[in-house]
Amino acid sequence: MIDLIAKSAAEGLLPVTIGTMTLTELPLRKMHSIAPFKGAEVSAALKKATGVSLPDTGRATAKDDVEILWTARGQYFLIGATPPKLPAAITDQSDAWCSVVLSGESAPQVMARVCPLDLGQMGEGDVARSLVGHMTAIIVKRADGFEIMVFRAFAKTLTHELREVMVSVTAQAALPE
Numbered sequence: 001m002i003d004l005i006a007k008s009a010a011e012g013l014l015p016v017t018i019g020t021m022t023l024t025e026l027p028l029r030k031m032h033s034i035a036p037f038k039g040a041e042v043s044a045a046l047k048k049a050t051g052v053s054l055p056d057t058g059r060a061t062a063k064d065d066v067e068i069l070w071t072a073r074g075q076y077f078l079i080g081a082t083p084p085k086l087p088a089a090i091t092d093q094s095d096a097w098c099s100v101v102l103s104g105e106s107a108p109q110v111m112a113r114v115c116p117l118d119l120g121q122m123g124e125g126d127v128a129r130s131l132v133g134h135m136t137a138i139i140v141k142r143a144d145g146f147e148i149m150v151f152r153a154f155a156k157t158l159t160h161e162l163r164e165v166m167v168s169v170t171a172q173a174a175l176p177e
Contacts, residue, residue, distance in 0.1 A: 009098035009155035019170030021104030031093040032078045040087035049084040098155035103145035133161040
């Protein structure tokens with residue numbers, strides 16, 4: 001019989017620190033996609049079961065270790081808890097994503113080079129669905145930088161692209177004026 005060993009998406013690739021920036025992988029967490037059926041109310045049931053209700057468009061709501069992210073029109077990610085029975089399409093996404101945090105004073109400059117959005121306008125808890133390089137991503141503004149979520153299959157590409165830009169931004173900052 002074969003013994004399977006669970007590995008994180010970016011195992012062996014992270015953490016990495018370049019200049020004043022650090023790229024780290026977040027540990028695997030329970031994650032469920034919730035798409036409420038047309039006209040269905042799920043926010044109150046989620047609040048009762050998890051302590052967190054659905055966020056506004058482009059936002060995240062959190063309490064303790066449970067968070068709900070807006071991820072698209074009519075779609076949310078519940079992170080850190082199992083959803084109750086709801087009138088919604090629910091799928092377990094726990095091992096489908098790679099989540100990393102890019103932190104440090106130059107993190108906004110790195111993101112400006114790989115994402116078409118003006119992430120400097122984001123406040124803590126804002127969520128955007130956009131591109132990072134050529135990969136579809138969910139980007140959450142955190143107090144210490146950006147959480148970037150891509151499909152698990154893109155973990156190596158994401159790490160490579162961010163690392164290359166981190167090196168470039170650090171080198172440019174070191175140039176004499």
